[in-house]
Structures are given as C-alpha cells and as structure tokens.
Amino acid sequence: MNTKQEPQRFVIPIGPQHPALKEPGNFQFTVDGEIVTKAIVRLGYAHRGIEKAAEERTWIQDLYLIERVCGICSHIHALAYCLAVEQLAHVEAPPRAQAIRVLVAELERIHSHFLWMGVSGHEAGFDTFFMYSWRDRERVMNILEKLTGNRVNYSANVLGGVKFDLDQEQIASIRGGIDFLEERTRHYLDVVATDFMFLQRTRGIGVMSRAQAEIMGAVGPTARASNVARDVRKDAPYAAYKEYPVDIILDERGDLEARFEVRLKELFESFHLIRKILDTLPGGELTARMPRKVPAGEAVMRVEAPRGELLYFIRSNGSDKPERLKIRTPTICNLTSVVKLAIGHQLADVPMILAGIDPCFSCNDRSVQIRTSNDPDGRMLSWDELRQHGIDFYKRLEK
C-alpha cells in the first residue's frame, strides 16, 4: 500500500491485489486523518468479455460459459440464462426439474451466505468466526457435490430441465445436512447479535436509510436490511417459487448489523424451503424437448441471486447462437452505496462496509458502449485510446 502526500490530504489506493478481498478491484480513498472524505472505485480487472464470447457460441455451449461468470453463484446465472432461453423457445421445464432448480438455488444461497459470513468476519479481524463458518460451509458443499458431482460449478441446468435426479439416500443426506446447518446458523445469529467486540464493528456502521437505498438502487439483502421489500422470488416468482413461496426478511436499521441479521435470517427461509421441496417433490420428467435453434425474439429474465437481483437480456435472431446477451449483476447496483456510505467513516471501517454488500467483482465487470443515432460524439475508441480516456477520467475525478 502506498501513500501519496499532497497538501492537506492523503490518497490511499487499495488494490487490485489487497489483503482483504479475494478479488481484484481498485479503491482510492481520500482521508482526512482517519476519516474518509472521498472514495473512488475502479473496476474492470475481471472484465473478460463474456457477453461477446457468448455471441460466438451456440446456445448449449453458452450454458457452460455462463456458469463461469461467477464461481460463487454459478447456478443462478445458468438458471437465469436457461429460463430466458426457454421463454424464447416457448418451452417449459417440467415441474420436477423446476423444483430441483429451486432446491439447488437455495443450497447455493446457503453456501454463498456462509462464505460471505466468514469473509466479513475475517474483515472484522474475527478469524475464529471465519474458520468456523467455513468449516460448517463444507457441509453444504458436500451436499452439492453429492447432488451434482461438482463442488463449485454445478452444471445442474440444461436447456429445458436439469441433469440429475434425487434419490432417497440423497434426500436423507440433505435433511441431515440442513438440520446441522440450521443449528449452526442459530449459533452464528446469536454471535453476530450479542458479541460485544463484533457489534463494535457492525452496529451503527454504514447506515443506509430506506430513501438512500431506493435512490441508489440497492438490491438483495443489502436493500432488505434497509427495509426495502425487494425480492424477485416474491415480486416475480420464477421456476418453482410460485409453488414454494418465501417470506421476505426485512430490517429497518440499515447498518452492518442489520445486513448480517438479514442474511442469516434468510438462511432459515432457505432451510424451510428446502425441507418443503423435499417433502413435496413433484414426480415426472426431468427435461423437456428443446429445439436446437431458438426462434427470433427478445427475452428478459430476473432472478434473485444470493446478492440480489440478477437480470439477463437475450436477443435471438433465429439461429443456433444468441445475437446479444446482456447481464446485469447485483454487485454493480450495490457498489454505488459503498462509495456513498464510506464517506465520513474511519478508514478501518471501510473494508467492513465493502464486505457488507457482499461484492462480487467477477460478476459485475461488464462493459457497455452507449451510442445513440443522433449523438455527434459517438465514436469508436481503440484499446489505447480507451485506456487513456480512463486515465483522464479518473484524473478529473481526483481534482
């Protein structure tokens, strides 16, 4: 970490390789003593050009690519993609497949929240919490591996259904795992709500009011911790969420403590939902027949990823490849709140505020080129020009 001295102010650059997060992102914090007065986020370190790559692969090959947008929420990306393509092709996956999709999505939410809980415990300097929660997370990883054969990129979805079925032995092992995890979650909820040292790092830190959350377009648990009732599973039920509704967990405090509690309480909803699915798993086929070429048209699909609303837009021109694929991920919506909330806090609280939104940079690094027909400024930039443009842009921001 370098510190650059200028009259009256310090700029502290953090990243893209930094101790706290496992992902590349660059932050520049201007501090006055210990207090942050300005924050700038620089993204793009994980931009790989997935949207363009997707246009050059067939619908089925894309499925494999889309799972690799994000390793933590791989299932929900593939699910959104499948649902959008199925919507274009007027195919509906059978009820059993939809239920299994929801089951895996909820298991993934459990794994993601446990992962987040550990990492943000680590940010708070509470490494014991990190180690214990990751030990318990292995239990849900075991379940996922037993179900799908993979620990991370599950490949559960195919266009028109799912790849695997559940048998009695698997159902029993899921139930056992869920019981264990529920007990542990109760314990962790107790820790984050009562541990004095931990509360000093979370209570009253990074408070986001309901109005702020709505203006900044926060999504997912970050918004729900500020009392914004926004959950795609409830607002626009997809897959089997119509048959298996969830309750929205809300909190009105809006600080980090609320975000911890909302995410942990959400886990109980997930446990409840998984048990319900296992009790009433519909029978029948696993896949519906899917045409190789998808009819021309446009489709938009919204799903609730562990971090919030995930949006897929797909345009097909009737061939075996998509013409355009657009992904908007929850982190990009929530990241603006970090920049706002960090101001006025101590520098030491910033990693916690950042962790509070559960950022995922590999998800959010998309690039957009906006051009309108009557825009005189519309021009193509070469790579070097684009790079120079970025440098100039941030120099202007710093002034």
Add this chain to the structure above:
Amino acid sequence: MKSHQNFGQQLLKSLKDWARVSSPWVLHFNTGSCNGCDIEILATLTPRYDLERLGVKLQASPRQADILLCTGPVTRQARERLVRIYAQMPEPKYVVAIGSCAISGGVFRGCYNVMDGIDQVIPVSAYIPGCPPRPEAVIDGLVKVLASIHSPGHKIPSDILEGALDPEKVAA
C-alpha cells in the same frame, strides 16, 4: 580449506531449503477469474483441508511471499499488476497457476480481453488443472512445488520476466 567452505555453503543451503519448505508464505492474486478457484483456495486454507498444517500461510504482501497462487485467465487490465506483483516478490519465487483459465485461458480462451493464461505473462513453476481444482488437488500441487524446491535443477528463467517488463515487447 576448500572442503570446509563447501561444507559451510551446503549447510547454509540446506538450512535455507529447510526453512523454505517448512514455512512457505503464499500470496493469492486473482487475475480475473470467476471466483471458483479462489473460493477453493480459501477452502483449502480452512479447517476441513487445513493447508496451514504444512506451514503454509496466506500472506497479504508480495514482498513477504515465497509462492504466488494465481487464478484467472489474466485480463488485460490485471496483466500489469501481475507483472508488478511478480517483480516485487523476493527471490527465489515460485508461481502456481491454479485452474483451467490460469493454464490456458480455459473457457475464456480467445476472448478479446484475456491473455490466455498466466504463463503468457510470467513464468510458472506448477500448474494445477481443474475447473476449479478440488482442494485436494491444490494441496497436491503445492506439495509438489515444495518438493521441487529441493531439486537442484530448478531455476527460474529470469529472461522471461525481463521480456514481460519491457514496454516494447508488451505492446507486441
């Protein structure tokens, strides 16, 4: 007299090797990976797999690290940082490319913004395949790197690094 010197040097070398093999400090850098490998690296360090029992410690600063664990296909923006981090590490240094992307670009091979693998940018000592590799595979790979530290033929090709830092070659 000469044999005494040799003995002294050998003793020093074996002491250094012993220290390096017994407590390697690793640095983790994500060059644009999908997180899959990164969470598996973290899982490797946590109680179920517990890599720390081999003396491995996750370290935040490149200046204190012996082994660089790299994931991701190296995006153009992360590339410069990767070279810089590698240059900041003290000798001797080892680089482990973790995951299919880090080896060849994997599923992102040919994308306009990726370099198709760590070894296109910095020299790599070991490759751990998988998408993502299981924690057991990460442990196995690291153990093999540690074993190679003992072997006398192991040498880091420094000319590749010089090429990577040369702005003219970078443009090409």
